[in-house]
Amino acid sequence: MDAPFARTRQLVHYSCYQPGQAAIVLDDQELMALLAATAQGQEEAFARLYRHSAPNLFAVLVRILKRKDWAEEALQETFVRIWNHAQDYRPHRGRPMTWMRSIARYRALDMLRRLPLELLQEDLSGHTDAAAADSRADPIQHMDDELLRRCLEELQEQARTCIIMAYYEGYTHEQLSARLSAPLGTVKSWIRRGLGRLRECLET
Amino acid sequence: MNLKDPEIRDALAAEFVLGTLHGPARRHFERLLRDDPSLQQAVSAWEGRLGRLDEGLQPVEPPAPVWRAVKGRIRERRGHAPSLWESLVLWRSLTAAALAVSVSLAGILVHQMVRSPAFVPEYVAVVSDEKGQTIWSVSADLDRGELAINPVSTPPLEEGKAFELWLLPARDRPPRSMGLLPTQRRARLTLPSDITLPTAKGIAVSLEPAGGSPTGLPTGPVLYQAALLRSG
Secondary structure, eight states, rough: HHHHHHHHEEEEEEEEOOOBBBOOOHHHHHHHHHHHHHHOOOOOHHHHHHHHHHHHHHHHHHHHSSSHHHHHHHHHHHHHHHHHHHGOGGGGOOOHHHHHHHHHHHHHHHHHHHSSSSHHHHHHOOOHHHHHHHHHHOOTTOOOOHHHHHHHHHHHHHHHOOOOHHHHHHHOOHHHHHHTTHHHHHHHHHHHHHOEEEEEEHHH | OOOOSSHHHHHHHHHHHOOOSHHHHHHHHHHHTTTTTHHHHHHHHHHHHHHGGTTTOOOOOOHHHHHHHHHHHHHHTTTTHHHHHHHHHHHHTSHHHHHHHHHHHHHHHHHHHHOOOOOOOOEEEEEETSOOEEEEEEEEEEETTTEEEEEESSOOOOTTTEEEEEEETTTTTOOOOEOOOOOOSOOOOOTTTOOGGGGOOOEEEEEEEEEOOOSSOOOOOOOEEEOEOOOO
């Protein structure tokens, strides 16, 4: 049980610095304290939590949903959920930012899967947000996380592409199969094997 | 879904986090996840692994109205904290037919709230048979995005069949499947996030093959319909 707690003692930088912009950085423990206070219904703590994590969660949502109006709606849902479920956060299971980002991602995926097909097609034909487009430009090259980058590079190319497109943009097996002109079964096995290798590599 | 094999469990947890587990399989997995700590552990571990992909992400400042909307919604909820009194008011506001069973239902509702205090029944519906006997009570918590289903007295079901719950949207839009109804135990169903309950006409239950309608629309007879009422 020691390891996860030990990890939380390090100061972890969440907000990326942008030149000329002072980023206020909170570490895991501060975020945990804010989540605990939020669970007790303290609005001020929740407001602080929002200020420090919303830009990060919004970036995740824009990347998956592509459109800012959808991302705004998903962000609102995400924070209402964080407010209601703050008491469910378990520090030993994962870092606070990971927990919150997962809530946001699941919300976005849920939305994406339920949007009428016409809207999605209309969206794919050009209405792509600049922020989302950025993520397509070789995401691995700019990764600071050395181990993750090495592990991704070691994957078979198709497996890496599938995992990244699914994670960053919410592609389904079927969409990947169409996009990469590969049979559905092949896409599924690329992903399954790729995830297995990724796990092995990250844990050695 | 064979969830005994640890490798399959881990593979499903991975694809749940990645997002490639979708449709009914995802909803089924979400239900299993609720009461399975080791599966929750596997999901958290994958959230940690794949979450590393997000670490370098350039933050994007959301527009101010989002926070105002969040604040408005949490304050509105606080004003609607569930209480025994409110739930009685709620049941009194039901139709005369439903009123006849209000005593037992209020009991059920209170029991439900005691078990999971975070669930706020914002909308409720009572599915009853032609004699007025309650079959299921359904309540919706929009913020949790969940429907709580309580089977009170369900009719017998032939083998190979299932009861499927449908939401009847406003105007003439086609019914939307909310999932399969339990016959024995309480269950939670995930409410699609794009659903607007306030404008819905109500809910319906149809008889379908086991596993649910293969077409996404009711294929068997529509057995029951019920109105959806706002509580409080």
